[in-house]
Amino acid sequence: AVYTCDTLTRLANVLREANAQRDPENPIMLISDEPYREIVYGAEVPWVPSIYEHTIVCYSYSKSLSLPGERVGWILVPNTNPQAARLMPAVAGAARTLGFVCAPALFQRVIIDCIDEPSDVEAYARNRTALTDALAEYGYTYVEPDGAFYLWVKALEPDANAFCERAKKYELLAVPSDSFGMPGWFRLGYCVSYETIINSLPAWKQLADEYR
Structure with missing residues (x-):
């Protein structure tokens, strides 16, 4: 925010x-x-x-x-x-x-x-759009970020720690929200290559399908 x-x-x-x-x-x-x-x-x-x-x-x-x-x-x-x-x-x-x-x-x-080089915000914005569009399609709820390169997403079960442990099966590493004082959510960083974002999307869909 x-x-x-x-x-x-x-x-x-x-x-x-x-x-x-x-x-x-x-x-x-x-x-x-x-x-x-x-x-x-x-x-x-x-x-x-x-x-x-x-x-x-x-x-x-x-x-x-x-x-x-x-x-x-x-x-x-x-x-x-x-x-x-x-x-x-x-x-x-x-x-x-x-x-x-x-x-x-x-x-x-x-x-x-x-020091005079600008931040490459366009690359982060592209990653943000690709990730949020896909997660919304898969049924995830998230907070649209105004800045930085993190996404705040609601876990698909009340225990964010358990959710993040399950995500590891798909080689998805998320940070449970409990350490931020807000249980039930997790944080993702999208300061990676665009290809990494795209390659992760099938795993996010498979993880969501487990909860259906």
Whole structure:
């Protein structure tokens, strides 16, 4: 889902009301984690610091540039954040203390060369359409994604873990929704080749047929 400007504005108002009851030096911080910012299907992605002043933005190139595992990104403490002078050295200090989060020099150079490359959203959109059209035909219920490259699908039985175990018989690897706090669903990633999506469809149909 992509939160709308209206939703974020209402959230900001709730947080400001809460902050009025707190120590002004210790307001509620909103951490906007945005590694999928460019991977959207027509939705407008608001800039959160312009809506709520006490915001920190996190970003990773591992999603936008398809560099999984590299974890190269940044943390932005906007100058518009009233606590910026305190937060910026705290963020820098945390990065030094947790040395394992520092990106290797090689991939920092890779990012410099790739930073202006756009995300290949068209490829994800093609995969999304192929997968959702087929799953709908086979009787699955899903939530249409506004962005990223995951599909939220309702399991064909109440126990999502049991469903995902059964799916393994067909070499389908899905993530049960229980770990997301929502039993009865599962998550699929479609950040694979189009051929992989197409080749998986007969297996999804066979799995659905087991429940008929």
